Amino acid sequence: MTFVEVMIAGLLMTVVFIIGxxxxxxxxxxxxxxxxxxAIFLANQAVEAIRAARSSELGTDGDPGHNTLLxxxxxxxxxxxxxxxxxxxxxxxxGVEYMRTIxxxxxxxxxxxxxSGLKLVRVNVSWKSTDDGxxxxxxxxxxxxxxx
Numbered sequence: 842m843t844f845v846e847v848m849i850a851g852l853l854m855t856v857v858f859i860i861g862x863x864x865x866x867x868x869x870x871x872x873x874x875x876x877x878x879x880a881i882f883l884a885n886q887a888v889e890a891i892r893a894a895r896s897s898e899l900g901t902d903g904d905p906g907h908n909t910l911l912x913x914x915x916x917x918x919x920x921x922x923x924x925x926x927x928x929x930x931x932x933x934x935x936g937v938e939y940m941r942t943i944x945x946x947x948x949x950x951x952x953x954x955x956x957s958g959l960k961l962v963r964v965n966v967s968w969k970s971t972d973d974g975x976x977x978x979x980x981x982x983x984x985x986x987x988x989x
Contacts, residue, residue: 872972873970873971873972876937876970880966880977884941884965884966884979884981887928887941887943887981888964888981891910891943891945891983892985894910895987896958896960896985898910899960900912900945901945901947902944902946913928914930915930915942929941936971937968937969938968938969940966940968943963944963944964944965945962945963946960947959948960948984958986958987959985959986960984961982962982962985964980964982964983965978965979
C-alpha cells in the first residue's frame, strides 16, 4: 500500500467516526428534549386541574384537607386515583421517574377587612438525567383566585 492509500483510508475512517458521533449526540439531545417535554406536560396537567377547581377545593400547604385537589396530587392511594386522571406524585414515563410536587399557599391581603382570595401555586417536576444521572428540575409558578 502506498502512502496516498493509507491517507485516504484514514480520512474515510475519520469521516465515518464523525458521522457516527454526530448521530449519537443528536439522539442524546432528543432524549433531553423528550424528558423536558414530559416534565412540561406533567406540570401543565397540574396547573390546568388547579385552574379548573374552585379555591375551596384546592387546599393549602398548611391545611391540605382530606378531600382536596392538593391531597389528591400528594397521595397515590387517594380515592380519585382509581380514575385515569394521573394525579399521582411519581409518574414513570419511558424508564424515567418524574416526581411532581405541588405547593399551594394563601397570599395575605394588605387589608385586614378584605381577604385577598389569592393563592400562590408552585408546581415542581424533578427527574434524573438519562445521560449523567444528575437531578433536573422544572418549575411553574402561577396564581389562582375565585374573586372577580
